[in-house]
Amino acid sequence: MKGWRGTIIRVDLTNEKITKQPLNELVAKDFIGGRGLNSKTLFDEVKPGIDPLSSENVLCLAPGPFSGTQLRLTSRLEVSTLSPYSYILGDGNVGGSFAHHLKKAGYDQIVITGKASSPKYIWIENEKIELKNASDLWGNTTWEVTDILQKKYGKDISVACIGQAGENLVRFASTIVDKHSSAARGSGAVWGSKNLKAIAVKGTGNVELANPEEFKQLAQEDKEFFLKDHLQHEVIARYGTHIGMMSWCPGYRYFEKYLSANEIPENLTPEAWKKYEIGRMGCFECPVQCKDVNRIPDGKRAGEICAALEYECIACMGTNCGIEDPIIIMEMENLADKYGMCVIPLGNTIAFAKELYNQGIITKEDTGGLPLEWENSDSQIELIHQVAMREGFGNLIAEGMYSFAKIIGRDAMDYCYHVKGFSRGPFPSGLFALAHATSSRGADHLRGRSWAYGENDPEVFPILIKIGMLPPQMSEDPVKGLTISERATTLTDSIGRCKGAVNSWVCAVPLVWKYPLFDGLAKLLTLATGFDFDAAKLEEIADRIYTLERAFNVRQGITKKHDWLPQKPEVKRTPQGEEEVKKHYEMLTDYYRVHGYDLKTGIPTRERLESLGLKYIADELEAHSPYKEWDGPPLWPLDKYPHGGKRA
C-alpha cells in the first residue's frame, strides 16, 4: 500500500502473543486511519456493557496516512478505548514523535487486547516487536520511565507510557507521550488494567507514496506557509494555547463565572508567562513550536522544567480551582504529567469538590481533614498526590466527577455540570453548548469547533471568510457550520494531523489557505495513497466515522436524553432556564436532521447508516435495542482498586 504501511500490530497480552495483520484496503479507504480506524476497530471488537477496566476492553493506537511523511504537523497519535471515565467512546489525540516513529517502523495501528499476568512493556524497532518484562518500570513516573527506556534504547526513540495514576486505575489517567503530551479520556487506566506500562518505538523506514515528487512539493509549500503566516508566527508560535486566557473565557471557582480578558489575574495573562520561558518546543519537526519550555523559579520545585503548559491546565487547575499562583500551576502541571493524568477532569473534579466543600455539602469528615478553601494551594497539591495514589479523599476524586457525585449523594449531582460524565462547565444554549452536548466523546471543545465567537457577533464570520480564515460554507445556518467543523476535526484526527498549532478557525485542514475546504486534503491523500479522493468523498468518510462513533455510544446507552444542556441549580426550572432548554432542543432537532438521527431518540436511522455503508451497524442496533440506559461506568468498591506508590 502507498501512504499507509499496510500492517497492523495485534498484541494479545493474556497469551503474550504478538501478530502482524494486513490492513484491509477497503477499511483504510473508508476510515482513513488514526481516529477513524480506531473507532471502527472499537465498534467491531468491544462488546457493549463490558467493564472498561476488565481484560475485555480494547486499546488502539494509530497514526494517520500522513504521519512519517514530509508533510509537517503530522506526528499525531490517536489513542482510543472504551473510556473507564465516561463509559462511552474515549479517544485522545496526542503529539510528540510516537506517531512519526510508529509509521516509519512500518505500522498503521496497534491493537491491544487481554491482560498480562505481570507488568509488561512493548519494544518496537522496525520489524522487531518484543513483549518485555516491566517489573522494574512499574511504580515509576512517566518521566522516569521515558528516561530509563531512552537510556536502554537510545535518545532517538519515542515512549508512550503511564505513571502511577494509570497503574492505580485513576479513571482520568492519560497515556503520556514523550513526557509532556497527554492522550486523555482515561486510556491510562486501561493500560494499567492490562498491566501494560509502556510502548517504546523506533522507526527508520520510509513511507512509500504514490506520487512522491508532487507530494513533496506541496508539503514544502505547506511548511513555508506555517513559517511565514502572520497568525502562526506572531501568535501561535509565541503564545500557543495561552491565548485562550484572552478569548476562551476560563471558569473561575467552579464556574461561578467565566473570566473575560480584563478579569484574568495579571500573573496568568499570555505575556506574563514569558518571564519563566527559556525556550519553545513542538512535536516532531514542527515548524510552529507552539509549546513553551519554562523553568520554575522558586518554591518546592525550583529549577524544574515545566514544558508544554497549556491553557487547559491554567484554566482547570488554576482559575477554576481558585488558584492564581503561576508557580503552583506549573508544579501541578508537572505532577499531572509525571503521574499521567489529564488536567481537565482532574482540575474540574477538584473544583467540583471545592464547590461542594464551600457549599457545606461535604465537610472535613469527607475530605479526610483536608481543608478545601478555594485559595488553599497546599491542600490542592496534596489532593493531586492522593488522587494519583488513590489514597484518602483522593480515591473518591479519582473516580471522576460523575461517579464522585453518585457516591457522595446528598445534593452533589445538582452541581455536577457534565455531559456524558465530562465537564467543561454550564454554558448558555447556542452552538458552543450544542457542540459540547453532541460531541462523540462527551463534553468537549475539539470535536465540533463551536464558533462561539462568531455566534456572538455576526460581523466576525464575513470578515474571517473574506481573509480566507474560514470556508465560505460557514456563513450558512449555524448547525450546518457546526457540522462542517465536525467533519474537519474528524478528518484531521484521522489523517494524523495537528489541529492545535494550526489556525483554530479552520481546524488544520491542510492547505486550506490555498484550496477550498477539503479539496487540498483530497489532493494530498490522492498523491499519498494513489486512490482517488475528492471533497465530497471526504465529507462522506467524516460522516461515516462520526455516525459510527454515535452508534458506539448508543450501544453504551446514550440517547437524546444525554445530549443535554447542563445548568446551575439556580437557573434550572426558572423561566429563563426553561427558555434556554427550549432553544437548545430546537437546535438539537436541527442537528439530528442534518446528521440523519431519529428526531425522538437521537439514534442514527437505518436509512442514514445504510447510505454510509454501515448496514451491519443498523442491523446490530435494531437487533439489540433498547440498550441499558447510560449512567456512568460500573463502579468498583473503593477498596478494590490498587493504590499507593512512590510520590513524585
Added chain:
Amino acid sequence: MKINVKVVGPLQQYVKKPKSQWDLPEGTVVNKLLNLLGFPEKIRKMPIMVLVNMKFCKSDVKLKDGDEVILLWPVGGG
C-alpha cells in the same frame, strides 16, 4: 488622514472610545490608534490581531489615508 476602524467580537467590550472614523496625523502607527481607542493596559499587552485593508499587520505599521483597520482576537471558540 481619515482612518476607518472596526472592532469585532468580544474585543468590542474593551473599547472606551468606540469611534468608527478617526482623523489622525500622517504616519500614525497602529499602536497609537490602539491607545486612542482606550483599550485597558492589560488588553493592550495581549496579542490583538490587526487587519489593515484585510491583511494582517504588526502594530508598528504606519497607516495611510483611507485605510480600513479591523481589530479582533486571533482565535475563538476554544
